[in-house]
Amino acid sequence: MRVEDRMLIKNLAHTAEIVNTINGGMTEPVINIDKKETEWIVKVRVPGVSAEHLKIEVRDYEMFLFHIISEETTADIELPYLLSAIKLTSQVDFDGIMAEYQAGELSIHLPLDETASGYERDIEIFKK
Template structure:
């Protein structure tokens, strides 16, 4: 006999996470930074947070990724769910940052200024 349905769990999980956060708890996202040949990808996974709840703000060399909960989309009051701030290095092209929400992850893609100027190892020939 099932007392709690999967639909109920999916419906109540964001509210429980919000109540935990408001009550002094912290909703901790999984953050991973992947370096690629053309730039970096900041991946933020927070399964219970909808795509509309994520915000990405660039202020000089700092990138802030945060999530907020609003009871209604146009509600002026928002409760913070999480916030991560990263100091970005000078070799990234901050004018070309873009972000996309894929599946349950937010991907913030930041290309290098000039990929050919990146550090690379030089093969040593043996004569």
Template sequence: MFLPGNRERKVKIMKLIKDKKFLQNIAQYIDLTNTVGGGVVQPQVKMTKRKREAILQVLLPGISLEQCQVMLDKNQLTVMALHQSEQQQALQIPLFNQGFLLPPFTDFGQVRVEYIGQELRVHIPYLPKGPRFLEIEQPE
């Protein structure tokens, strides 16, 4: 059925579809609203075990360093990224949040994080193996 004005609307829609800037903006908006609406974004994660440490690699395409946060609470490591709204600077929307339970033989005081080419690398050093003698203190 042809209604007056439908053709004009169709022509306007087709022009918008051909507009690359419009498509980039709408694609980002759809992805963001999908995440806000309950969609899940999971980064690609790889754990490499070495002799003295493990390296957790988190691939973050399209995520800048400023959006990343890494938190260590006891043996719980949390990697997250937040999107800050351009219109409302106080509004931060979580893009992803993933937790990792670190083993008890981790040297927690030496954990460090690098950002290299859209990838976070968390270096998780192991405690030295074998027994160690503890100093005996004598209170005065």
């Protein structure tokens, strides 16, 4: 490897570090959706974020996943940072939605029901 190539790589790494710091140092969540006949299972990994700082909201046919950022000096101020918005099918049974957090992974179970219609609800996350 030439000296110029090494310098370029070093400069790119330094620039990425600066951009990451400017953008708040947030990491992207890893989201996998397994669509089965009877339910959808959404698996989410958000490195460095605990279950206490995650929030799930369902509004009509969309599910929103937030990282709640709270200021350490003033616990009264909480800022929601949108991690993902997932379009849902009209067949989701909104009353049956359940979320659990285990070993750094959030699993959201979305049971399907052919007679379901729009709904609005916050989903509680259970820790195992």
